[in-house]
Amino acid sequence: xxxxxxxxRKDGIVKPGNILKVDSxxxxxxxxxxxxxxxxxxxxxxxxxxxxxILTIEASGIGxxxxxxxxxxxxxxxxxxxxxxxxxxxxxxxxxxSFTHKRVYDVILSKKFLSAEDHVLIIxxxxxxxxxxxxxxxxxxxxxxxxxxxxxxxxxxxxxxxDSLREQGIRVESLAIVDSMTDDSVSFRKDEWxxx
Amino acid sequence: xxxxxxxxRKDGIVKPGNILKVDSxxxxxxxxxxxxxxxxxxxxxxxxxxxxxILTIEASGIGxxxxxxxxxxxxxxxxxxxxxxxxxxxxxxxxxxSFTHKRVYDVILSKKFLSAEDHVLIIxxxxxxxxxxxxxxxxxxxxxxxxxxxxxxxxxxxxxxxDSLREQGIRVESLAIVDSMTDDSVSFRKDEWxxx
Numbered sequence: 001x002x003x004x005x006x007x008x009r010k011d012g013i014v015k016p017g018n019i020l021k022v023d024s025x026x027x028x029x030x031x032x033x034x035x036x037x038x039x040x041x042x043x044x045x046x047x048x049x050x051x052x053x054i055l056t057i058e059a060s061g062i063g064x065x066x067x068x069x070x071x072x073x074x075x076x077x078x079x080x081x082x083x084x085x086x087x088x089x090x091x092x093x094x095x096x097x098s099f100t101h102k103r104v105y106d107v108i109l110s111k112k113f114l115s116a117e118d119h120v121l122i123i124x125x126x127x128x129x130x131x132x133x134x135x136x137x138x139x140x141x142x143x144x145x146x147x148x149x150x151x152x153x154x155x156x157x158x159x160x161x162x163d164s165l166r167e168q169g170i171r172v173e174s175l176a177i178v179d180s181m182t183d184d185s186v187s188f189r190k191d192e193w194x195x196x
Numbered sequence: 197x198x199x200x201x202x203x204x205r206k207d208g209i210v211k212p213g214n215i216l217k218v219d220s221x222x223x224x225x226x227x228x229x230x231x232x233x234x235x236x237x238x239x240x241x242x243x244x245x246x247x248x249x250i251l252t253i254e255a256s257g258i259g260x261x262x263x264x265x266x267x268x269x270x271x272x273x274x275x276x277x278x279x280x281x282x283x284x285x286x287x288x289x290x291x292x293x294s295f296t297h298k299r300v301y302d303v304i305l306s307k308k309f310l311s312a313e314d315h316v317l318i319i320x321x322x323x324x325x326x327x328x329x330x331x332x333x334x335x336x337x338x339x340x341x342x343x344x345x346x347x348x349x350x351x352x353x354x355x356x357x358x359d360s361l362r363e364q365g366i367r368v369e370s371l372a373i374v375d376s377m378t379d380d381s382v383s384f385r386k387d388e389w390x391x392x
Contacts, residue, residue, distance in 0.1 A: 023306065024308065024309070028273065028274065028276070028305075028306055028309060029271050029272070029273045029306075029308075029309040030262060030265075030271055030272040030273070030274070031271055032262060032265045032266055032269075032270075032271060032272065033269075035262070036266075058254065058255035058256075058258075059254035059255040059258060059274070059276070060254075060258075062254075062255060062256075062258045062259040062262075063258040063259055063261070063262035063272065063274070064262075065259070066226060066228060066231070066258075066259035066260075066262050066263055067262055067263075069226075069228045070228055070232075073228075073229075074228075075225050075226055075227055075228060076225070076226040076228065076259065077224065077225045077226070078224065078226070078255070078259070080224070080255070109224075110219065110224055110225075112220065112225075113219075113220070113224060113225040
């Protein structure tokens with residue numbers, strides 16, 4: 001998506017360890033009209049999917065998911081990291097390895113909010129090795145819902161998460177796929193959607 | 197706010213320990229059009245305030261803040277709990293005691309995203325003893341920004357957080373103030389805005 005690639009080139013910051021910071025507009029400070037444009041684009045790409053619910057994971061996915069959900073007119077459910085005293089009853093539960101925080105955490109979702117009748121679109125800000133996405137997919141599978149696909153804002157194409165999921169037949173739509181990064185430049189994979 | 201009080205009466209669940217669960221529409225599953233109505237109401241109440249930025253804290257505040265921000269046409273910044281490897285540079289930092297999780301955690305916000313030029317509206321889902329809000333207020337104070345007030349979805353009026361902040365001169369607008377709860381009923385404080 002050209003708008004996003006231009007914004008990453010303008011405001012993204014590359015840090016050692018293949019970290020791409022987009023915290024001035026996406027996941028610390030949030031540019032709301034801009035993220036609404038991303039929502040429109042996800043809707044364009046998943047226009048044919050009968051989505052009933054958007055699933056994401058705390059924390060940085062939630063705001064994006066809420067803005068995206070407006071374009072699908074469906075509720076958001078967000079999976080929570082670690083046990084909370086306020087969460088009781090029946091839970092879907094899985095474990096996720098965090099690339100960013102270098103630890104394993106529990107991910108939980110109340111069974112009340114996802115069932116076999118649902119058609120789920122997973123939304124998240126980043127996809128690198130795909131661990132968070134795999135965790136959310138396990139929850140969807142356990143619920144019996146249909147996974148329609150995953151909508152990702154920024155995919156790190158040089159890590160194997162996205163391509164590995166596509167090889168498994170999962171529909172992964174990333175609005176920008178970073179193929180390589182250096183201190184002063186970011187290269188994107190050609191976007192087949194830009195000519196549609 | 198009548199719409200919210202009715203929804204809490206219909207879908208809220210009272211649990212032992214003065215816990216009010218509103219996770220079917222507000223902070224686990226999220227009813228997006230409904231939360232947009234809350235956003236409109238916050239805008240009505242803070243229409244006279246020259247707000248430049250909405251501040252919240254992860255995780256459950258983020259989605260609400262993003263939807264509310266659309267009605268103010270300003271960016272959201274969200275404070276993060278605990279140190280993240282992706283957060284570097286200069287940070288505002290404070291400590292917050294969590295009522296829900298019964299522990300103390302660090303709350304951080306990049307200095308890039310809040311400065312003395314800003315007029316800040318804090319948005320959060322719950323206000324009980326006010327610890328999270330106090331932490332966010334400390335960050336606003338450290339930044340030199342003007343705190344215009346706090347917009348809260350549900351205040352537990354039987355705990356002292358909201359009234360204590362109002363006594364300090366902070367403008368706290370809560371869309372529903374719960375005065376008492378029993379297993380099968382929730383009583384709300386009279387809402388002076390409903391006749392405006």
